[in-house]
Amino acid sequence: xxxxxxxxxxxxxxxxxxxxxxxxxxxxxxxxxxxxxxxxxxxxxxxxxxxxxxxxxxxxxxxxxxxxxxxxxxxxxxxxxxxxxxxxxxxxxxxxxxxxxxxxxxxxxxx
Amino acid sequence: xxxxxxxxxxxxxxxxxxxxxxxxxxxxxxxxxxxxxxxxxxxxxxxxxxxxxxxxxxxxxxxxxxxxxxxxxxxxxxxxxxxxxxxxxxxxxxxxxxxxxxxxxxxxxxx
Numbered sequence: 001x002x003x004x005x006x007x008x009x010x011x012x013x014x015x016x017x018x019x020x021x022x023x024x025x026x027x028x029x030x031x032x033x034x035x036x037x038x039x040x041x042x043x044x045x046x047x048x049x050x051x052x053x054x055x056x057x058x059x060x061x062x063x064x065x066x067x068x069x070x071x072x073x074x075x076x077x078x079x080x081x082x083x084x085x086x087x088x089x090x091x092x093x094x095x096x097x098x099x100x101x102x103x104x105x106x107x108x109x110x111x
Numbered sequence: 112x113x114x115x116x117x118x119x120x121x122x123x124x125x126x127x128x129x130x131x132x133x134x135x136x137x138x139x140x141x142x143x144x145x146x147x148x149x150x151x152x153x154x155x156x157x158x159x160x161x162x163x164x165x166x167x168x169x170x171x172x173x174x175x176x177x178x179x180x181x182x183x184x185x186x187x188x189x190x191x192x193x194x195x196x197x198x199x200x201x202x203x204x205x206x207x208x209x210x211x212x213x214x215x216x217x218x219x220x221x222x
Binding site for chain 1: 120
């Protein structure tokens with residue numbers, strides 16, 4: 001285990017549902033990330049938080065809403081998703097923005 | 112925008128042979144280049160990295176070379192083993208919080 005955990009590991013939701021993904025790290029890192037991993041595509045950086053402030057938002061649709069209440073926890077709130085949002089969502093943390101430590105991911109399926 | 116191109120997308124080698132994966136980046140301000148390995152169903156994990164002030168770095172059977180002038184870097188795996196079979200991702204960082212990943216290379220090592 002790398003010290004980064006994610007829940008749930010699997011999630012199936014309808015397009016009208018609202019759900020949240022959770023990420024937790026106790027490595028003392030000050031940066032946390034959300035990535036989307038789709039088959040045969042590069043890892044897509046969605047959000048970055050540093051010291052609990054969002055510093056990067058790569059034009060992610062508003063149906064994805066991040067929240068970082070403290071340096072150890074990161075959430076991704078989901079609502080009104082589309083089937084093309086089905087993917088593996090990876091959380092990562094980093095001590096100084098260099099090596100990133102990834103969580104196991106949440107496999108999301110949108111019906 | 113900035114991107115990282117990674118080749119080949121699939122690589123198949125015989126056990127004991129060498130494997131080389133190449134990446135080219137567009138942002139000349141990139142200064143940190145990590146390589147991650149992702150085994151099937153598992154999270155990406157850092158295997159080696161290099162900074163822009165270094166041309167080559169080696170760790171046992173794994174080495175990375177960087178050519179800043181040409182803006183490309185390569186991963187070299189010697190004496191490949193079946194457990195090296197995985198997807199390998201390169202990445203380039205410009206700032207502390209901006210990471211761009213390549214699309215990944217699926218490596219198969221045949222016993």
